[in-house]
Each structure stands twice: as C-alpha cells, then as structure tokens.
Amino acid sequence: MSAQLRIDLDRLRGNVRVVRERVAPAELMIVVKDDAYGHGLERVVATAAAAGVRWIGAFDVPTGVRARRAAGEHARIFSWLTVEHDEIAEALAAGLELGVGDEDYLERIAANARANPAVVHLKIDTGLHRNGVRAERWPAFTSRAAELERAGAIRVAGIWTHIAEASDAEDDASRAEFDAAVETARAAGLRPEVRHLAASAASWERAEFRYDLVRVGAFCYGIRSADGPDLPGIAPAASLVAQVESVGDGAVTIDLGALDGLPTTLAGRVTVGTPAGSRRLLEVGPATSRVAAWPGAAAGDEVVLFGPGVRGESSATTLGEAIGTVGEEPVLRVSPLVPRVSVSPPANR
Ligand SMILES: *Cc1c(COP(=O)(O)O)cnc(C)c1O
Numbered sequence: 001m002s003a004q005l006r007i008d009l010d011r012l013r014g015n016v017r018v019v020r021e022r023v024a025p026a027e028l029m030i031v032v033k034d035d036a037y038g039h040g041l042e043r044v045v046a047t048a049a050a051a052g053v054r055w056i057g058a059f060d061v062p063t064g065v066r067a068r069r070a071a072g073e074h075a076r077i078f079s080w081l082t083v084e085h086d087e088i089a090e091a092l093a094a095g096l097e098l099g100v101g102d103e104d105y106l107e108r109i110a111a112n113a114r115a116n117p118a119v120v121h122l123k124i125d126t127g128l129h130r131n132g133v134r135a136e137r138w139p140a141f142t143s144r145a146a147e148l149e150r151a152g153a154i155r156v157a158g159i160w161t162h163i164a165e166a167s168d169a170e171d172d173a174s175r176a177e178f179d180a181a182v183e184t185a186r187a188a189g190l191r192p193e194v195r196h197l198a199a200s201a202a203s204w205e206r207a208e209f210r211y212d213l214v215r216v217g218a219f220c221y222g223i224r225s226a227d228g229p230d231l232p233g234i235a236p237a238a239s240l241v242a243q244v245e246s247v248g249d250g251a252v253t254i255d256l257g258a259l260d261g262l263p264t265t266l267a268g269r270v271t272v273g274t275p276a277g278s279r280r281l282l283e284v285g286p287a288t289s290r291v292a293a294w295p296g297a298a299a300g301d302e303v304v305l306f307g308p309g310v311r312g313e314s315s316a317t318t319l320g321e322a323i324g325t326v327g328e329e330p331v332l333r334v335s336p337l338v339p340r341v342s343v344s345p346p347a348n349r
Contacts (some may be wrong), residue, residue: 003242003256005334007039009047011308012238016051018233023203026210029055029078031068031217038331039221039238042341045070050219057215060324061087064096075189078121078158078215081130081332088112092306097157099123101132103141103319115341117149121158122190124181126174126197138212141187149190158194158213161220165201175209201225207214222308223327226319236315237347238331239307242289247297251282251290254303261333262305269322273304273313306330 020028030053036044039061046057049071056077057344058064064079069164079091080099089112093096100106100179101123109118122145125132133141162176178197185192196213198206203214209301218225222236242256258264264284269280276294283290291303304313317327 001103003240003251003308003338004262005038005331005338005340006239006241006307006343007043007045008237008239008308009339009342011222012039012044012047012220014049015237016048016053017222018231018278019204019216019219023210023214023216024266026203027055027175027194027213028220029057029215030051031057031199031215031218033057033059033063033217034328034332037217037221037328040342042070042339043068045075049075055180055213057217058096061091061094061096063263064091065094068096069205074136080121080131081170084108085112088118092118092240094218097121099160100285101125103133103137103144105214106141106148106154108147110148113153117155119153119155119157120145121160121192121194121196122156122185124159124161124178126161126163126177126181127170128164128174130162130252132161135177135181139184142181142185142190145185146189154191156185156192158196159190159192160194160196161281162199163197163202165199168206171206171209172200187219198260201228204231218328221331223316224315226317226326228317236306239313240303240305240330240334241307242303244297244299244301245288246299247293250285250293252293252297252301252303253288253290255288256288256305256338257285257287259335260338261335262289263323263330263333265323266319271310271312273307273311275301275311278312279303291313 028046037301048052056067057203058067058079060081079096083104097119099121124133194213195211198214200219242254244252246253267284279292306316307313315328319330
C-alpha cells in the first residue's frame with residue numbers, strides 16, 4: 001500500500017500558536033486522547049512541548065505515561081479517566097495529575113499517595129451527567145478533599161467541569177454552577193491554581209469560558225466543528241493521501257478503500273484533491289476507490305482524500321458533514337495499517 005496519513009508539524013505548530021494567542025491569558029492544555037486524534041501521540045506531544053505548551057490532556061493513564069515520556073519531566077499532564085489502584089500507583093509514579101469526579105476515587109487516590117501528595121483536579125457535574133460530583137454532594141466532597149490536603153495525602157491543583165457546547169444558554173447555566181462550586185471549594189479552604197471547563201468551541205468563541213486553562217483537542221489539529229465556521233489561522237494538520245493505480249473509463253483507481261477506513265457512504269457525496277484540483281469521489285470499494293479522472297492522469301499520481309485544501313481536497317470536517325458525523329471521525333477511522341508520516345521535523349529535536 002502506498003497510502004499515507006501525512007501529519008504536517010508546521011501546521012500543527014501554527015494551529016497551536018493561533019489557539020494560544022486567542023485564549024491568552026488563559027493557558028492551553030492540548031488534548032491528546034485517541035492517539036492525539038489519530039495524529040500520533042509522540043509527535044504531537046513533542047511538537048507541542050517544544051513550542052512551549054505546558055499542559056497535556058491525556059484521558060487515560062497509559063496515554064498519560066506515554067505523554068510524560070514524550071513531553072519530559074516539566075510538563076503538567078492531566079488524566080481524567082477514573083481508574084483502580086494499580087493504575088493510580090502508575091499514574092502517581094509518572095507524576096500525572098488526576099481528574100476526580102467521584103468520592104470513592106478521591107479516597108483510592110489518597111490511599112495510594114506516597115512521599116508526595118497526589119495532585120488532583122476536582123470535577124463538579126454541571127449538567128452533562130457523565131462523570132462529576134453532583135452539586136448536592138459537592139460541599140461534603142470539597143471539605144473531605146480539604147481534610148485530605150491538610151493531612152498531606154493530596155494537593156488540589158484544579159477545579160473543573162465539562163460542558164455540552166450544544167447551546168449558549170445551557171453553557172451559561174453550567175458556568176454559573178461552576179462558579180458556585182469554586183466558591184464552595186474556597187470556603188472549604190481549598191486554593192486551586194487552575195479552573196477549567198472549556199474545550200475547542202467554547203474556548204474559541206466565548207472569552208468568559210476560558211478561566212485559567214482551556215482543554216483543546218480538535219482545533220489544535222485543525223479540525224473545525226461540524227456545521228461550524230472556518231477558523232482564521234487554523235488548518236488541518238493531517239492529509240490522507242493515496243496513489244493512482246490505474247486509469248480508465250473516465251476514472252482513476254486509487255489504492256485506498258473501506259478496509260483502510262474510508263467510509264463507503266462518502267461515494268458520490270464529496271470531492272477530493274488531485275494534481276488538477278477537485279474531482280468527485282465516485283466509488284469506495286473494499287481495497288480501492290474510484291475518482292473522476294483529469295487530463296493526463298497517470299499511475300503514481302497522488303490523490304488527497306482530506307486535508308487543508310491545497311490540491312482542492314475537502315477537509316475531514318466537510319467529509320464528516322457529508323455523512324452526518326463530526327470531523328474527528330474520518331481521521332480516527334483511518335486504519336492503523338496506514339502509515340503515519342511527519343512531513344516536517346519538530347523544532348528543537
Ligand atoms: C475530548 C475532550 C476535550 C477536547 O475537546 P475538543 O472539542 O476536541 O477540543 C476537552 N475536555 C475533555 C474532558 C474531553 O474529553
């Protein structure tokens with residue numbers, strides 16, 4: 001197979017710079033779950049850390065441990081999946097900061113703290129009901145956390161929540177609950193360094209949601225929101241590229257298909273990039289696909305399935321929109337067997 005998922009590290013750096021400038025004085029935590037949204041965790045973390053990003057958002061502990069290796073000892077790595085004893089010990093040994101939205105989890109973490117206090121960020125549920133301590137239990141939770149902090153078992157570095165980013169009104173209500181929760185935590189004697197609740201969309205659009213820190217994944221990779229606007233200065237970092245195998249009947253056959261993760265439902269619905277500009281994607285077969293031909297098309301020519309648009313291709317989000325999903329989906333679906341290739345070296349490495 002000649003297909004590649006090319007990761008342009010200059011574009012990644014450019015996106016990170018634009019997001020950081022936009023949210024300042026709040027700080028950026030770059031979110032790297034799902035192997036950095038399919039872009040390859042190590043290259044993304046190393047690039048972001050070299051560009052001066054201090055905070056990495058890692059979701060689970062194995063991702064956090066990998067991020068620690070790639071980012072070095074000074075990075076602050078936040079991991080928010082609730083886990084059991086073995087993984088807590090591993091997380092604390094790697095110096096991860098743990099997101100805690102559950103009373104029992106706080107006790108398990110405190111029980112695993114050794115020489116140094118475990119660093120935690122307490123999560124209030126502000127309406128999403130996925131994880132987080134409900135408002136009615138929050139006063140007891142924060143006073144228990146203060147007690148564990150005084151005992152030297154934990155240090156509460158942050159207060160956080162996750163918001164729906166579905167409607168401004170809901171998000172405003174979540175933010176009011178969040179402010180009240182921070183007040184309650186302060187009254188309990190906690191002095192969190194950072195408050196964080198916004199992901200890509202809210203941190204971009206709404207200054208009052210930035211607080212001290214924003215957790216941004218999608219926009220750092222150049223993935224705009226489905227049905228959302230283009231973003232000035234932000235461009236897709238990943239391009240999915242395949243080669244022409246053969247030409248005939250007004251179409252070219254490329255060596256990339258459904259088995260490589262290309263959604264079959266894209267056929268007939270989108271255009272892709274070619275040496276002659278945009279052409280329609282006609283058919284997605286298991287191992288190959290067909291694209292409308294252009295004058296002079298030849299075996300070995302490159303076709304871009306999604307990317308920043310330099311050869312007339314659509315963005316991953318435009319592909320997602322064509323099949324009723326989000327822009328992360330076409331990137332995450334690319335088979336792990338398709339090689340990921342960096343197309344510019346990380347700075348300072
Ligand atoms: C995935 C995730 C983010 C980042 O979301 P984007 O929309 O990709 O910026 C932030 N916070 C949490 C808790 C997440 O799970």
